[in-house]
Amino acid sequence: MICNLAVIKGDGIGPEVVTEAMKVLDKVGEKFGHTFNYEQILMGGCSIDATGEPLTDEAVAIAKSKDAVLLGSIGGNTQTSPWYKLPPEKRPEAGLLKIRKELELFANLRPAYLYPELKEACPLKESVAAQGFDMMIMRELTGGLYFGDRYTKEIDGVVTAVDTLTYTEKEIRRIAIKGFDIAMKRRKKVTLVDKANVLDSSRLWRKIVAEVAADYPEVEFETMLVDNAAMQLVKNPSQFDVMLTENMFGDILSDEASMITGSIGMLPSASLNETKFGMYEPSGGSAPDIAGKNIANPIATILSAAMMLRYTFDLDKEADAIETAVKKVLEEGYRTIDIAKPGEAQVKCDEMGSLIADRI
Ligand code: NAD
Ligand code: IPM
Ligand code: MN
Numbered sequence: 001m002i003c004n005l006a007v008i009k010g011d012g013i014g015p016e017v018v019t020e021a022m023k024v025l026d027k028v029g030e031k032f033g034h035t036f037n038y039e040q041i042l043m044g045g046c047s048i049d050a051t052g053e054p055l056t057d058e059a060v061a062i063a064k065s066k067d068a069v070l071l072g073s074i075g076g077n078t079q080t081s082p083w084y085k086l087p088p089e090k091r092p093e094a095g096l097l098k099i100r101k102e103l104e105l106f107a108n109l110r111p112a113y114l115y116p117e118l119k120e121a122c123p124l125k126e127s128v129a130a131q132g133f134d135m136m137i138m139r140e141l142t143g144g145l146y147f148g149d150r151y152t153k154e155i156d157g158v159v160t161a162v163d164t165l166t167y168t169e170k171e172i173r174r175i176a177i178k179g180f181d182i183a184m185k186r187r188k189k190v191t192l193v194d195k196a197n198v199l200d201s202s203r204l205w206r207k208i209v210a211e212v213a214a215d216y217p218e219v220e221f222e223t224m225l226v227d228n229a230a231m232q233l234v235k236n237p238s239q240f241d242v243m244l245t246e247n248m249f250g251d252i253l254s255d256e257a258s259m260i261t262g263s264i265g266m267l268p269s270a271s272l273n274e275t276k277f278g279m280y281e282p283s284g285g286s287a288p289d290i291a292g293k294n295i296a297n298p299i300a301t302i303l304s305a306a307m308m309l310r311y312t313f314d315l316d317k318e319a320d321a322i323e324t325a326v327k328k329v330l331e332e333g334y335r336t337i338d339i340a341k342p343g344e345a346q347v348k349c350d351e352m353g354s355l356i357a358d359r360i
Contacts, residue, residue, distance in 0.1 A: 003313055006063040007038045007070050011045040011092060012286025013296035013349075014072025020298035020353025021070060021305040024325075027357040028309070028318050039066065043099065044074025044092035044286075045083045054095030060102050063279075068312040069099070070305060071281035077288040100141055103279065105271035106171065107178045108139040108250065109307070110283050112237075112257035112267060117330040121262030121339040124234060133237035136186065137257060138179040139250025141271055143171045144201070146247050167201045167246065169208055174274070176212040179244040180219055189220040189241035193229045193249055205246065226253070233257060254283050258300075263338035265297025268304035270311050278312045280304040290337075294348045297336040299326055302356055325359035 007022070009015040025036045041059040048054055054074075063069050075092040078084050083092055099105075113134045114122055122129040148164030183190045192209045194202035206223055213221035224232065226249045232239065233256050245253065258267035264284035271279040282300030290296055306322035309315040334355055340346045347355065 001034045001313060001315065002037065003034060004037045004066045005039070005068055005070050006066040007040045008043045008072065009040065010043055010072040010074040010286060011076055012073060012288050012291035014074065014286055016294060016296050016349050017282060017298040017301040018070060018072040020349060021301040023353045024302050024322060024357045024360065025305050027360040028321060031321070031360055032318050034315070034318070043095040045076050045081070047095060048083055048086070048090065048092065054090060054092050055098045060099060063099060064103065068277060068308050069279040070308065071279055072301065073282060073284065073286040075286045097146060099279065100271060101147065103277065104142060104273040105279055106140060106142045107175055107272045108141040109182070109270045109272065110137040110139060110254040110257070110267060111135070112137060112254070112261050114261050115327065115330050118262040118266070118339060120341055122260055124260055128236065131238045133240065135237065135240040135257065136182055136242045137250055137254045138175065138182065138242055138244045139254060140171065140175045140246050143167050144247035165199065165201050167204060169204065172205050172208040173212060176209045176244060179242050180212055180216040183219045183242040184216065187241040188218055191240055191243050192221070192223045193226050193243055193245040193253065194223060195226050196223065197225060201246070209244065229253060230256060234260065258283055263297055265300050265336065265338045268300050268307055270304065270307040272311060276312050278308060280308040294350055295337050296349045297338050298349050298353050302326065302353070321360050322356070325356045328359045329355045
């Protein structure tokens with residue numbers, strides 16, 4: 001198969017981890033007879049520096065012309081980087097939001113799985129980690145607070161900042177259907193996480209998702225308030241199968257879920273629309289604190305490439321091969337700094353990529 005990809009290396013550790021994912025994809029290509037063609041485009045801080053814009057329309061057009069996008073991460077230190085002196089719509093994150101919206105990537109899948117080999121990297125108490133967990137966070141990605149009206153102005157002499165959280169029935173229904181479809185292929189349970197005791201938008205989510213649930217009688221459906229969900233994630237994460245939620249709750253809970261897998265460097269993600277097109281990226285950020293040191297964990301990006309093979313190209317065998325190779329390196333005891341025990345030997349980012357590629 002010929003797979004045409006737009007590649008966005010981005011900022012910080014982005015170029016380091018994406019290079020390793022490409023190394024692994026090339027090995028898959030060699031072993032299974034596929035060709036991966038890459039066209040690099042700029043997004044984020046590097047694009048601001050080169051063009052003055054966090055994402056140009058030309059770059060969007062290139063992304064749209066491909067089968068999928070492989071992304072590292074964008075952004076810098078939000079306190080110290082000069083990019084954050086620019087108006088909000090010119091900052092790195094505006095590029096990410098633009099590509100999500102332009103490509104209508106409304107369904108963000110963030111699978112959080114505790115590899116048995118990483119039980120000791122999991123910060124939960126032993127008795128909880130021993131049970132393991134395997135959940136899919138289904139985060140709505142093109143609505144809510146991220147895309148509502150936003151402004152700061154003086155109202156009656158008082159400086160006032162406004163962000164609005166908007167959802168339409170249609171936006172809720174399409175992600176709910178994706179969530180239940182995915183639950184049917186997993187353990188058949190959906191937990192809708194919301195704040196229906198306060199927010200109108202959450203009350204609409206409950207109504208629409210319950211309607212969708214009625215079409216999936218085999219799937220157990222429950223609702224949970226987001227504050228409780230944050231607590232349950234550390235108390236008993238094995239209770240979750242598909243966790244369905246709006247944009248910002250999903251952003252926050254997926255970082256929490258990543259940490260209980262051992263590290264944010266382990267959590268992949270797929271952002272999908274109604275077609276086979278997808279954008280695949282680690283759930284974490286550009287990690288400016290460790291960028292340029294070759295110590296980032298590339299596994300989240302490598303597992304995101306596996307998700308791409310599965311969801312965009314239907315190459316299940318090849319995706320399995322990547323996931324098995326990741327499991328093998330963990331079994332063999334290789335660890336990057338973020339998942340190593342104190343005093344344990346560590347491998348660098350590029351070594352981890354090579355170790356995984358060698359096991360394909
Ligand atoms: P971050 O996820 O970049 O980093 C949080 C912590 O996790 C840091 O200590 C970092 O070193 C560590 N970490 C992250 N990825 C790692 C990896 N692969 N291996 C080892 N350790 C890893 O979050 P932040 O510091 O809040 O944000 C930094 C920048 O990244 C900001 O500009 C933010 O907007 C941006 N960001 C971008 C994306 C994206 O591109 N999708 C996602 C999140 C944050
Ligand atoms: C993520 C990131 C982004 C988000 C930021 C960088 C805009 O945190 O992909 O999780 O909040 O969606
Ligand atoms: Mn995030």
